[in-house]
Amino acid sequence: KEWMSTAKSDDMPEQPIVLGFSQLGTESAWRMANTSSVREAAKESGISLVFKNAEQSQEKQFEAVREFIRMKVDVIAIAPVVESGWEDTLREAKLAGIPIVILDRFVNVEDTSLFVTTIGSDFHEEGVKAGKYLLDKMRNRPGPIRIAELQGTAGSTPSIRRGEGFRSMIGENGDMIITQSAPADFTESKGKEVMKEFLKAPAEKRPHVLFAHNDEMAIGAIEAIEEAGLTPGKDIAILSVDGSRRALQLLAEGKLDAVVECNPLQGPLLMQAAKEIMAGRTLPKRMVPPEDIFTQERAAKEVGRRKF
Ligand code: GYE
Numbered sequence: 001k002e003w004m005s006t007a008k009s010d011d012m013p014e015q016p017i018v019l020g021f022s023q024l025g026t027e028s029a030w031r032m033a034n035t036s037s038v039r040e041a042a043k044e045s046g047i048s049l050v051f052k053n054a055e056q057s058q059e060k061q062f063e064a065v066r067e068f069i070r071m072k073v074d075v076i077a078i079a080p081v082v083e084s085g086w087e088d089t090l091r092e093a094k095l096a097g098i099p100i101v102i103l104d105r106f107v108n109v110e111d112t113s114l115f116v117t118t119i120g121s122d123f124h125e126e127g128v129k130a131g132k133y134l135l136d137k138m139r140n141r142p143g144p145i146r147i148a149e150l151q152g153t154a155g156s157t158p159s160i161r162r163g164e165g166f167r168s169m170i171g172e173n174g175d176m177i178i179t180q181s182a183p184a185d186f187t188e189s190k191g192k193e194v195m196k197e198f199l200k201a202p203a204e205k206r207p208h209v210l211f212a213h214n215d216e217m218a219i220g221a222i223e224a225i226e227e228a229g230l231t232p233g234k235d236i237a238i239l240s241v242d243g244s245r246r247a248l249q250l251l252a253e254g255k256l257d258a259v260v261e262c263n264p265l266q267g268p269l270l271m272q273a274a275k276e277i278m279a280g281r282t283l284p285k286r287m288v289p290p291e292d293i294f295t296q297e298r299a300a301k302e303v304g305r306r307k308f
Contacts, residue, residue, distance in 0.1 A: 016048045017075065019274050020068030024081040024105070025056040027186045028216045029244035033308030034079070034104060034264040041267030047274060056081055056153070056185070062089045069096045075274045077101045082155035083108040090114035099277050103266055105157040117283040119269050121291060123158045126260045127165020129293045130211055130239045133258045134176070135169060137237065138209075143175030148198045148207035148236075150217040152186040158262070159183065162213050162241060180207060184217045191220030199228045212240040215247035215259065222255055233257060243294055245306040251299035258296075263289040264308060 019042065023035055035051075042049035050073060054060035058081050068076045069092060076098050080086065086107040093100050094114055102118040109115075138145055147170070152159035163181075170176040180198045184190035191212060198207065210225075212218035218240035222232045232238055232255040240247055243261040250256045269287055276283055294302055 016046055017274055017278050018048045018050065018073040019075050019077060020050045020073040021077045022052050022054055022061045022064040024054050024079045026053060027056060028214055029246065029308045030214065030242045030262060030264045034266060037265040037267035038270060041271045045271040047271055054081060058082055058085060065089050065093060069093055069098060073098065075099050075101065075277055077103050077270055079104040080107050081153060083157055084155060101270060101273050103270060116277055117273055117285055117287060119266050119273065119287045121262050122288050123161035124165040126241050126262060127162035128169050129260045131166045131169025133293060134209060134239060145176045145209060146179040146207045147176060147209040147211060149178050149181040150191055150194055150212040150221060151181060151183040152213040154183040159213050166211055186214050186216060188216040188220040191217030192224045195221035195224035199224060207236060210236050210238045215240045215242040215244045218256060219246060222250065244308055245303060248294060248299045248303045248306055251294060251296055252303060254296060259294045261291040261293060263291055
């Protein structure tokens with residue numbers, strides 16, 4: 001088998017699978033929940049986890065992978081900060097005979113044999129859901145409707161695909177126009193900073209809608225909107241993605257309009273994949289969790305149930 005580990009001799013006790021995981025950072029509640037899910041699932045499945053936090057640096061992810069190769073871990077999982085630039089590092093791991101699982105975001109490589117499988121959300125569909133919600137909400141309101149967009153990390157899969165999905169829904173007939181768009185790195189502080197800039201536009205150019213690619217940026221933007229003397233959810237309708245407890249709380253309070261769900265609890269699927277790879281089974285090239293959209297009506301009930 002292509003990905004079989006080195007043979008173990010009979011008189012050796014069964015060793016636990018060693019999984020090296022390069023997590024991209026700690027930028028959001030979603031990310032923290034993703035990390036906890038991986039840590040807990042590893043413990044529950046008896047998999048020995050070597051965890052490395054890359055603090056949003058791809059260079060640090062390269063280092064982590066090289067370290068995993070030196071350690072001769074059994075499987076490497078990577079949640080990649082951006083899509084491009086992965087070929088060489090993945091090839092090194094493949095040459096060392098270590099299978100790679102891509103978690104959450106994707107890598108853009110021509111040779112897809114460089115990884116075994118990808119586990120992650122359908123980000124395009126998330127953007128579509130946000131766009132659909134907006135079309136519905138604005139259907140009786142005459143255009144043009146000005147939309148501001150807070151993108152996530154430039155070059156990251158969720159930012160690219162959420163933007164594409166959203167644009168594919170709002171169309172090009174001029175009723176809905178994205179008038180402002182900039183990356184804010186998926187963080188609350190950047191979200192606030194960039195929204196502040198957006199709000200410097202003269203009143204007749206100010207956005208009616210904000211589409212934030214995650215909850216943290218929406219939360220930062222809400223602060224900026226309030227500090228500018230405007231009312232979030234009223235003067236500016238706000239859409240975000242993830243579904244953190246804080247966001248659902250704001251949704252219940254009417255400060256957010258809708259939150260598209262993105263599911264971070266990928267640990268169990270990752271452990272299952274690691275085990276199946278080690279058992280020599282073939283995996284589907286892609287695994288996607290089911291997801292929904294939260295609206296104000298449902299928010300109050302959901303807040304208490306959220307895991308992150
Ligand atoms: O939406 C955001 C996080 O890659 C899906 O990254 C993930 C995104 C998530 O920082 O909150």
